[in-house]
Amino acid sequence: MADLKRKLLSGNEAIALGALHSGCALGVGYPGTPSTEILEVFSVLGGNAEWAPNEKVAAEVALGVAFAESNSLVTMKHVGLNVSQDLFFTASYSGVQGAMVAVVADDPGMASSQNEQDTRSLAHAGGLPVLEPSDSQEAYDFVKLAFKLSHRWQIPFIIRTTTRIAHSNTIVEYCEDKIEPLPAADFNKDISHRVMVPGFAKPAHLRLRQKLAEMRAWNNKEGPNKIIESKSRDLAVIADGVAFQHALEAAPEAGFFKVGMSHPLPVESIADFAKNYKRVVVVEEGDPYMTTLLKAAGINVEDRAEKWRFGELNVDAVKAQIEGNLDFAQPVLKAKPPQLCKGCPHVFSFAPLVELGCIVAGDIGCYTLAAMKPISGMDMQICMGASIGMGLGLRKVLPEEKARKVVSVIGDSTFMHSGLTGLLEMVYNPPATGHIVVVVDNSTTAMTGQQENPGTGRKLDHSPTNAVSIERVAEAIGIQNVKVFNPVREGAQIKEFISEKMKTNELTLVVLRQTCILAAAQLAKRKA
Amino acid sequence: MEDKITNIRIAGLGGMGVLKASLVLSELLFECGYDVKKAEVHGMSQRGGSISSDVRFGKKVVSPMIPEKCVNYLLSLEPEWSDVHKVSLAENAVVISPADFDVSKLKSQKAVNVAALGVLSNYLDIPAEKWLEVLKKFFPEKLHKANEEAFLLGRSSKK
Numbered sequence: 001m002a003d004l005k006r007k008l009l010s011g012n013e014a015i016a017l018g019a020l021h022s023g024c025a026l027g028v029g030y031p032g033t034p035s036t037e038i039l040e041v042f043s044v045l046g047g048n049a050e051w052a053p054n055e056k057v058a059a060e061v062a063l064g065v066a067f068a069e070s071n072s073l074v075t076m077k078h079v080g081l082n083v084s085q086d087l088f089f090t091a092s093y094s095g096v097q098g099a100m101v102a103v104v105a106d107d108p109g110m111a112s113s114q115n116e117q118d119t120r121s122l123a124h125a126g127g128l129p130v131l132e133p134s135d136s137q138e139a140y141d142f143v144k145l146a147f148k149l150s151h152r153w154q155i156p157f158i159i160r161t162t163t164r165i166a167h168s169n170t171i172v173e174y175c176e177d178k179i180e181p182l183p184a185a186d187f188n189k190d191i192s193h194r195v196m197v198p199g200f201a202k203p204a205h206l207r208l209r210q211k212l213a214e215m216r217a218w219n220n221k222e223g224p225n226k227i228i229e230s231k232s233r234d235l236a237v238i239a240d241g242v243a244f245q246h247a248l249e250a251a252p253e254a255g256f257f258k259v260g261m262s263h264p265l266p267v268e269s270i271a272d273f274a275k276n277y278k279r280v281v282v283v284e285e286g287d288p289y290m291t292t293l294l295k296a297a298g299i300n301v302e303d304r305a306e307k308w309r310f311g312e313l314n315v316d317a318v319k320a321q322i323e324g325n326l327d328f329a330q331p332v333l334k335a336k337p338p339q340l341c342k343g344c345p346h347v348f349s350f351a352p353l354v355e356l357g358c359i360v361a362g363d364i365g366c367y368t369l370a371a372m373k374p375i376s377g378m379d380m381q382i383c384m385g386a387s388i389g390m391g392l393g394l395r396k397v398l399p400e401e402k403a404r405k406v407v408s409v410i411g412d413s414t415f416m417h418s419g420l421t422g423l424l425e426m427v428y429n430p431p432a433t434g435h436i437v438v439v440v441d442n443s444t445t446a447m448t449g450q451q452e453n454p455g456t457g458r459k460l461d462h463s464p465t466n467a468v469s470i471e472r473v474a475e476a477i478g479i480q481n482v483k484v485f486n487p488v489r490e491g492a493q494i495k496e497f498i499s500e501k502m503k504t505n506e507l508t509l510v511v512l513r514q515t516c517i518l519a520a521a522q523l524a525k526r527k528a
Numbered sequence: 529m530e531d532k533i534t535n536i537r538i539a540g541l542g543g544m545g546v547l548k549a550s551l552v553l554s555e556l557l558f559e560c561g562y563d564v565k566k567a568e569v570h571g572m573s574q575r576g577g578s579i580s581s582d583v584r585f586g587k588k589v590v591s592p593m594i595p596e597k598c599v600n601y602l603l604s605l606e607p608e609w610s611d612v613h614k615v616s617l618a619e620n621a622v623v624i625s626p627a628d629f630d631v632s633k634l635k636s637q638k639a640v641n642v643a644a645l646g647v648l649s650n651y652l653d654i655p656a657e658k659w660l661e662v663l664k665k666f667f668p669e670k671l672h673k674a675n676e677e678a679f680l681l682g683r684s685s686k687k
């Protein structure tokens with residue numbers, strides 16, 4: 001073969017390369033472990049990549065690109081699919097004219113997430129097809145395949161990765177002479193396919209189910225699945241994603257059905273394979289997604305004990321599952337928890353709040369670590385943007401003395417992601433005691449590795465762009481008191497200001513602005 | 529090439545260069561013709577928490593994660609926290625730590641990871657020049673000399 005290249009790549013790097021080689025006109029997403037590096041690498045490789053304010057906007061932009069007969073990639077972590085679900089669950093009806101590929105990275109074991117939801121279950125509910133690579137080679141191959149299939153069936157495709165795909169490096173071989181050109185974008189009027197009012201959505205839903213049936217037939221016949229027969233007919237394993245690799249090492253003598261496309265599941269060919277084996281075990285990380293579907297189809301797969309739903313699998317865990325050893329326990333290693341960096345501005349931002357005895361409705365970012373000892377300065381955190389709404393809810397029912405202590409704390413990237421609608425609620429339905437929002441603005445998306453956001457004035461590749469001003473947005477929305485402080489230098493003034501506003505019934509937004517230490521260092525490096 | 533898989537775990541705290549060391553090591557093994565898989569968890573590591581990376585190599589590696597009791601070499605860069613991985617060692621495993629070389633001779637504490645790779649190099653059948661060549665790829669030029677010294681300091685430690 002001409003020009004065969006071999007590289008050791010992470011799953012995320014392989015995905016970026018695959019997108020580049022698929023004629024992807026735009027990569028768009030919102031950072032989130034373990035998906036973040038995809039767009040950063042795509043940009044470095046010469047792809048056109050952007051951070052959107054949040055995953056829903058990212059998916060909207062990606063859909064627009066695909067409506068214009070071009071190719072788009074949208075990336076997010078698993079919970080980003082919740083934020084963008086509204087778009088996806090109807091884009092499956094409308095379909096696309098170009099191609100749209102969404103990479104959604106799950107985090108079984110929650111190395112860096114607030115839950116361990118399973119993208120396969122959501123995709124199944126929304127009628128979205130799913131490919132699942134089991135190493136970097138497949139990450140590369142499946143992205144290319146996903147662009148082709150998305151175009152062929154005119155439907156957005158999801159690639160589900162997990163931490164051990166995204167952040168593992170394995171060898172990838174590829175040919176540089178097989179690079180697709182960027183498609184020529186165009187728009188052809190077709191109202192009934194893109195305006196999802198009931199009259200058009202009803203036939204669109206029928207079309208979706210028809211497509212899913214066709215894709216299932218294709219997946220059964222020639223999908224990206226693999227069968228490894230075993231001489232002994234004692235044990236068969238059905239596995240997807242990295243779970244396949246663990247299982248292959250754990251039970252090399254078994255027969256294998258490796259599922260590469262898990263929705264629509266190739267039920268008929270699995271049934272055909274499974275019928276020859278005495279025991280059929282499904283090995284999958286997360287929900288019993290395949291187990292449930294295969295059992296419902298009357299296939300002789302074993303029940304999966306609830307134990308295997310939690311956390312990550314590995315070779316030892318899969319051995320235990322196959323042996324039915326429910327006493328199995330991973331060694332729990334003493335680990336040093338992550339901490340805020342020395343001199344981090346968030347440490348200074350929380351000091352006045354702790355001193356004032358605030359009830360802190362918090363949010364997600366580096367500053368969530370302020371919930372831990374020794375600061376213990378955050379009282380709740382659920383999902384991005386929730387700090388403002390939760391704080392308002394608390395204020396609305398708590399007795400006055402306590403209600404006055406409630407403060408919502410949110411980071412700058414999180415504010416841009418999903419804080420604005422909370423502010424609208426604050427102005428529209430103000431609590432009797434007013435409310436106080438504190439934006440801890442370190443001028444970066446620090447938690448995931450210092451990405452830019454709409455407030456930083458720089459795009460994904462750090463080139464200059466418009467900067468959205470948090471204080472001016474707050475004023476425009478109608479917050480009465482808006483004030484900016486430097487948390488490192490103005491602790492006493494911050495405390496005094498907040499304590500004063502806590503006594504009033506007014507609406508207040510405080511911006512505590514000081515650049516993250518690591519972001520500042522990077523900024524200096526880029527300048528040099 | 530033997531069928532046997534060799535398993536190396538590098539462990540320490542975020543910011544110590546655990547991930548960099550495992551990147552260098554895996555690329556080196558890849559360039560030497562082995563099948564290699566490297567697995568790690570990162571995301572919150574810049575805040576000084578525990579961190580580890582698995583590198584597996586041989587003729588054919590399957591799972592990217594090292595099974596229990598199969599770690600052949602443990603590079604324990606911060607023994608107070610990373611020695612906990614000793615529960616995962618295979619029989620006759622080798623533990624490498626900063627105690628294996630004279631840390632005071634390092635120009636920068638940041639090079640502990642490279643010095644530990646130097647110690648490891650005594651156990652793997654790969655010439656020093658190849659190690660140094662790959663090391664250079666991952667660091668800016670101004671660090672090449674300091675890294676070479678750190679690597680050789682580790683390499684000259686007693687085996």
Ligand SMILES: Cc1ncc(C[n+]2csc(CCOP(=O)(O)OP(=O)(O)O)c2C)c(N)n1
Pocket residue numbers: 030031032033055077079080083114364365366367384410411412413414415442444445446447448
């Ligand atoms: C829907 C969703 N997308 C992405 C993430 C990952 N994530 C959590 S917080 C965060 C941004 C943090 O930035 P910021 O609010 O500025 O706080 P900082 O880390 O800078 O302190 C990201 C990307 C998530 N938890 N949920």
Ligand code: SF4
Pocket residue numbers: 339340341343344345346366367442446447516517518519574575
């Ligand atoms: S990365 Fe930045 S925001 Fe996060 S803890 Fe360190 S200094 Fe603070």
